[in-house]
Amino acid sequence: MIQVENLSYTYEGDEIPALRGINIEIPRGIHIGLIGPNGCGKTTFVRHLNGLLPTTIGDVRVEGLSTKNPADLYRIRQLVGMVFQNPDNQIVGMTVEEDVAFGPGNLALPSEEIARRVREALAQVGLESFGNKAPHALSNGEKQLVCMAGVLAMKPRYIILDEPTAYLDPSGRKMVLDVVRKLHTQGITIIHITHHMDEIVGADRVVVMDRGRIILSEAPKAVFSKVALLKDVGLDVPEVTELMWQLQRMGNPVRTDVLTLEEACRELNACLSHAKPPSRQGF
Amino acid sequence: MVHLGQYIPRSSIIHGLDPRVKLAAAVVLSIMILKGDTLTQCWITAFLLILVPLSRLNLCHIRAAFRPMLFFLGLLFFVHLLFTAGTPIPPFPPWPVTITHEGLHTGAFVIWQFSLLILSASILTMSTSPGELISGIERFLRPLKRMGVPSHDLAMMISMAMRFVPTILDELNRIREAQTARGACFKNGPILRRMKATASLLIPLIQSIVRRADALAMAMESRGYNRGPRTYLRELRMDRKDYLALLAFTFAMGLELGGHYVLRHGFA
Numbered sequence: 307m308i309q310v311e312n313l314s315y316t317y318e319g320d321e322i323p324a325l326r327g328i329n330i331e332i333p334r335g336i337h338i339g340l341i342g343p344n345g346c347g348k349t350t351f352v353r354h355l356n357g358l359l360p361t362t363i364g365d366v367r368v369e370g371l372s373t374k375n376p377a378d379l380y381r382i383r384q385l386v387g388m389v390f391q392n393p394d395n396q397i398v399g400m401t402v403e404e405d406v407a408f409g410p411g412n413l414a415l416p417s418e419e420i421a422r423r424v425r426e427a428l429a430q431v432g433l434e435s436f437g438n439k440a441p442h443a444l445s446n447g448e449k450q451l452v453c454m455a456g457v458l459a460m461k462p463r464y465i466i467l468d469e470p471t472a473y474l475d476p477s478g479r480k481m482v483l484d485v486v487r488k489l490h491t492q493g494i495t496i497i498h499i500t501h502h503m504d505e506i507v508g509a510d511r512v513v514v515m516d517r518g519r520i521i522l523s524e525a526p527k528a529v530f531s532k533v534a535l536l537k538d539v540g541l542d543v544p545e546v547t548e549l550m551w552q553l554q555r556m557g558n559p560v561r562t563d564v565l566t567l568e569e570a571c572r573e574l575n576a577c578l579s580h581a582k583p584p585s586r587q588g589f
Numbered sequence: 590m591v592h593l594g595q596y597i598p599r600s601s602i603i604h605g606l607d608p609r610v611k612l613a614a615a616v617v618l619s620i621m622i623l624k625g626d627t628l629t630q631c632w633i634t635a636f637l638l639i640l641v642p643l644s645r646l647n648l649c650h651i652r653a654a655f656r657p658m659l660f661f662l663g664l665l666f667f668v669h670l671l672f673t674a675g676t677p678i679p680p681f682p683p684w685p686v687t688i689t690h691e692g693l694h695t696g697a698f699v700i701w702q703f704s705l706l707i708l709s710a711s712i713l714t715m716s717t718s719p720g721e722l723i724s725g726i727e728r729f730l731r732p733l734k735r736m737g738v739p740s741h742d743l744a745m746m747i748s749m750a751m752r753f754v755p756t757i758l759d760e761l762n763r764i765r766e767a768q769t770a771r772g773a774c775f776k777n778g779p780i781l782r783r784m785k786a787t788a789s790l791l792i793p794l795i796q797s798i799v800r801r802a803d804a805l806a807m808a809m810e811s812r813g814y815n816r817g818p819r820t821y822l823r824e825l826r827m828d829r830k831d832y833l834a835l836l837a838f839t840f841a842m843g844l845e846l847g848g849h850y851v852l853r854h855g856f857a
Binding site: 380390392395396404411413420442453460 | 821
């Protein structure tokens with residue numbers, strides 16, 4: 307469990323705090339989607355979770371270890387892995403294998419153990435045969451998978467994904483999201499920042515941040531049905547939800563807590579069959 | 590297209606050796622090449638010519654290694670040819686410069702020396718992957734740690750510099766295209782304008798590199814870098830073939846030094 311209590315943070319030289327009193331408990335095994343407009347403090351917040359930013363006001367505890375204690379920091383970084391936006395700025399190795407070995411090497415593990423972890427991590431992201439390739443020969447999606455393997459080789463319990471699909475094309479996005487889903491089913495806690503709402507409709511919880519505060523923390527359905535509130539802070543809802551919302555505003559008796567295409571079809575079908583036959587033809 | 594010193598993946602005896610053996614041999618060879626005389630050169634030439642097929646390299650690879658150095662070699666030869674004092678060779682057609690016997694001799698000797706240096710360095714880098722080479726250097730520097738030489742960090746720096754060469758070249762191309770699209774011209778026009786245009790490449794490039802470095806530092810820190818001692822996927826280990834190779838090399842070079850001594854001073 308990660309416990310965050312009254313976390314506030316102000317960047318040096320800034321007057322307005324980036325975070326103002328964040329309180330949240332992140333239990334093991336959960337998949338959290340973290341959304342919010344640009345500059346709302348999402349990235350600042352998650353960088354506190356593995357001690358990349360020092361906790362100044364408030365407390366962050368990972369499995370009971372405080373990020374304020376420098377002696378625990380390396381254990382915390384092993385427990386909480388982080389994948390960033392641009393895969394090119396994360397890969398340090400000259401080959402895929404060497405890059406994945408970077409983290410375990412920092413843990414000073416013996417070579418045999420490193421080799422085993424590299425093999426396992428590459429298998430987890432489906433890049434078994436990529437070990438000897440040079441990073442620049444890969445697609446962006448594949449590079450991001452290498453970064454994820456690099457994190458997995460540390461055997462983390464939590465993985466923070468900070469807009470991992472921002473630099474990817476649709477096929478790369480799909481590769482990464484498939485792996486994220488798979489890791490979640492394996493019991494790894496996922497904290498996923500994104501601007502694509504449809505990436506997190508399957509999450510257990512969606513946390514919405516605005517101006518350094520958490521303004522909502524509920525199940526995706528509950529969050530995305532608050533269309534007006536989300537639009538007010540400058541966020542979008544998944545496209546199908548938007549469609550249902552517009553239909554409702556036009557006076558159609560449809561529900562708006564609909565997140566996937568299948569649900570939308572079912573809901574529209576139900577709505578149409580309730581309507582009288584003549585109006586159905588008119589529709 | 591093979592270029593200067595590029596790694597050529599093969600499975601050969603030389604490829605399979607510990608990089609430290611190869612590095613040490615290359616250093617010893619370089620010293621001998623620079624300090625030795627004609628006899629040493631002959632011996633080392635023969636030795637390197639045996640190493641080429643042993644590392645399963647062919648003439649194409651060797652040619653690729655020499656091609657970019659040809660101009661430099663030629664220059665070196667002519668400088669020595671024209672600027673060495675000594676007995677002049679009677680010029681056949683009346684040339685405006687005097688060419689001396691000594692100049693011809695030194696020129697030939699110097700390009701021979703440099704060719705040997707290029708050849709031995711090429712065999713090293715063509716038969717050793719950059720990763721291996723770096724861990725070899727790192728391993729040699731490790732004893733200097735006590736004197737405050739951060740060998741791990743140095744190795745990390747070298748390998749990252751190499752890792753980012755293609756990335757940064759891509760970036761440079763992107764910036765060049767972007768500036769060309771805005772009307773910058775890099776190919777022709779007055780020199781001053783072209784220099785200005787080049788500045789319009791360099792400044793965004795440096796800016797992007799700095800930003801990249803910042804993000805990279807963050808990513809490395811979150812993966813636990815800087816904790817202290819590190820380990821590697823492939824720790825270097827000397828086994829029998831490495832010791833045998835080292836022995837064979839020492840023997841070959843010892844033979845040369847011994848032979849040299851005998852020729853100079855006789856058996857007494």
